[in-house]
Amino acid sequence: MTVSTFGGPVAEFYARFRRGYPEAVVARLGAALDLNVGSRVLDVGCGTGQLTIPLAARIRAALGVDVEPDMLRFARRAALDAGVGNVSWLLASDAELGAVAALTGEHMFDAATIGQALHWMDAPRLFRTLRRLVRPGGGVAVITNGEPQWLLDTGWSRALRAHLEAWLGQPLTARCGTDRDAQRAYREALANAGFGRIEEIAVEHREAPLFDGLVGSVYSAMSPETIPTGRERETFEARLRAAVGAEPYPEDVRVTLLVGRRGAG
Ligand SMILES: C[S@@+](CC[C@H](N)C(=O)[O-])C[C@H]1O[C@@H](n2cnc3c(N)ncnc32)[C@H](O)[C@@H]1O
Incomplete structure (x- = not known):
């Protein structure tokens, strides 16, 4: 069982201060995953919705999954504030996602995203589960949001x-999954789980x-x-x-x- 370190004040600081993803990143992600207004996307380790919410604006529906209730509370509030009404939020760990496949049936999603969260999870096991959840032709994106x-x-x-x-x-x-070794391991695990057509993309911007x-x-x-x-x-x-x-x-x-x-x- 994952022990969450994102509760209480962390969730509050995360919602208020953690940088999100610029529009150029979300657009590039959408293009790489071939998303459109009919797409359904699963965002694992969604946190306070930094990726889920802008992504949801481009697709039919998103399911944000996170193990930490405080993070989900802020995510839900951020979606309401942004007027985004097509996200459902699920309190679950990556290990429990098999239950989603049992509920929805296999291959219900067009894509899955994991934003700056995979280093908390068992990547090979998660990708195997995502193979059951993501339709043939669909994809999985592992996203990092800069170095610590x-x-x-x-x-x-x-x-x-x-x-x-x-x-x-x-x-x-x-380095929270941003280093070469971690990226290589993710790449291998993706290929082993059947997500073998791999593309690596970088989008840079400046913050101050x-x-x-x-x-x-x-x-x-x-x-x-x-x-x-x-x-x-x-x-x-x-x-x-x-x-x-x-x-x-x-x-x-x-x-x-x-x-x-x-x-x-
Ligand atoms: C650094 S935050 C990333 C949040 C957001 N995706 C982003 O890109 O900013 C990592 C999130 O992963 C969640 N998390 C950690 N372990 C998890 C697990 N095993 N299953 C699901 N979520 C998990 C944490 O609760 C936290 O909200």
Whole structure:
């Protein structure tokens, strides 16, 4: 059973501060998966809907699945606020998706997406389940939304990393599925599950958050018990501000789409 680290304040910071996907990314994803206004898409690890909601605007219907109820609560609210009414939200882990196939029948979806979430899941098992859920000719897209903000090759990012490592008392090296080895493993697992027509796409854009945006995004990546509160938060933010220097904090964000398609037969 997956232990979620996205509850409580993390979900709140995620909904408010975690960057979404620019329209160019959603359009490129739609083209790679051959989506149209009749398509049904399953978004696994949908979080607070950063990908699900803009995607839903281009298709017939989406099902957002996440193991963390707090994330789904914010996703649902964001969809209501955006006037998007064609998303259903399901509280389930990747391991429980077989139940969806039992409910809907096989091959009900035209595509499945996993946005910045596969490193929490068992990729080979998930792709095998998705083969039951996605129709022949359909596809699966594994999306990453830039490198962790404390692992970039910029002065402010190095300062952020040093600050976080000192605060948490541990080195921060995990690349959350964005590294070459993880991508290679995903690619192999996609092919082994029958999604063997593979395309790799990158869409780049530039962002420059101010301090509040940066720190909010950092909190959205921490576990609930490590997010400082009260006076501790004041100290955390004062030290961080001194370390990273003047805002803004420019970043070249590279969004990657690893898209595997099934044969049509
Ligand atoms: C980093 S967030 C990504 C959210 C969103 N897809 C995005 O692109 O911003 C990862 C999400 O995966 C969810 N998650 C983690 N393990 C999961 C699992 N085994 N099954 C389903 N969702 C899971 C978490 O609750 C969290 O909402």
